[in-house]
Amino acid sequence: MVNLIIDGKKITANKDTMILEAARAAGIDIPTLCAHESVSRSGACRLCVVEVKKGNRTKIVTSCLYPVEEGIAVETKNERVLNVRRLVLELLLARNPKSEVIADLAKKLGVAPQPRFIPDTDKGKCILCRSCVRVCEEVVGVSAIGLSCRGSQKTVGPPYNEDSAVCIGCGACAFICPTGHIEMETTEDKRKIWGRTFKMKACDVCGRYFAPEDQLKYISKITGVPLKELAICMDCR
Ligand code: SF4
Ligand code: FES
Known part of the structure; x- marks a missing residue:
């Protein structure tokens, strides 16, 4: 078992647990598109990004692929994380402008419905998550x-x-x-x-x-x- 902190909350989790699951078990919601419990992870959508602090260093990681570690502090909703998530959603929106699921997520995070990037018209709703x-x-x-x-x-x-x-x-x-x-x-x-x-x-x-x-x-x-x-x-x- 390892001890870590997620959004200020002390958590103990099995060492093989991904941050996403550890957070969810503690009632902390992290948005996802491509992580499904029935299949192996692809890390394709990047929506589940969080910030991990280890010692004095911080980095942005995909929580569905990053295992918990002793002593790390994870932030799932700070401004840096939200900004990365908004950028990810802008890119997804531009790739899949017809996807209601992505549009809803973007709206929840305050992303403008008209992305800064030129929208694709031939990708349908596929995010290539596999x-x-x-x-x-x-x-x-x-x-x-x-x-x-x-x-x-x-x-x-x-x-x-x-x-x-x-x-x-x-x-x-x-x-x-x-x-x-x-x-x-x-x-x-x-x-x-x-x-x-x-x-x-x-x-x-x-x-x-x-x-x-x-x-x-x-x-x-x-x-x-x-x-x-x-x-x-x-x-x-
Ligand atoms: S069709 Fe595209 S978005 Fe849907 S599961 Fe397959 S790869 Fe993912
Ligand atoms: S849920 Fe898609 S990359 Fe983690």
């Missing part, structure tokens, strides 16, 4: 999507932007996306995502459509559970 790619790879185990191209052309999607042969339509990418960039439409017996249409399975008991057939086949394949046993929705189990 949470969708990571959940597909690390949790689902499918790796149907990835980042393609370089620099300002970088985008997320299936390889070559073609229909993915391995996507199972589970929608984990859309659920985890912090900005709502991934479009998924589920209507009764069909789900559309990444340009493909998946047939939904109706529950053998109540008849409600509850999961893409491809997803159930995939679960059956990797777990060995017979498909028939997976044909019942969670409510009817």
Whole structure:
């Protein structure tokens, strides 16, 4: 265990804990976009910046990737931190002017709705945080999507932007996306995502459509559970 101070509050935390989690456990809120408990961290959005004081030196770090240390003092809301966070939000706003999530965060921090930077018009709501790619790879185990191209052309999607042969339509990418960039439409017996249409399975008991057939086949394949046993929705189990 290590002892540290966050916003003047004495805290004891396990030595492997990141500052973000230690702060949250102590009831101190730090805004985030890309840190999700289900996937590994990317440190992409930079919104979670805090100031760390160690001896006489201070530095700005991303709290979702910086582990707690004995004796450090962390500031999550001082003027320096807020200024960095505002700049980060201005850049995010310029990159993703259509994102309501980013606009709301910017408003809360008093960032002007018209950023100083020239807005992009072709990035949609994607902040390139890779949470969708990571959940597909690390949790689902499918790796149907990835980042393609370089620099300002970088985008997320299936390889070559073609229909993915391995996507199972589970929608984990859309659920985890912090900005709502991934479009998924589920209507009764069909789900559309990444340009493909998946047939939904109706529950053998109540008849409600509850999961893409491809997803159930995939679960059956990797777990060995017979498909028939997976044909019942969670409510009817
Ligand atoms: S689509 Fe969403 S989850 Fe994926 S990289 Fe972009 S913002 Fe992150
Ligand atoms: S939440 Fe830490 S960098 Fe995005």
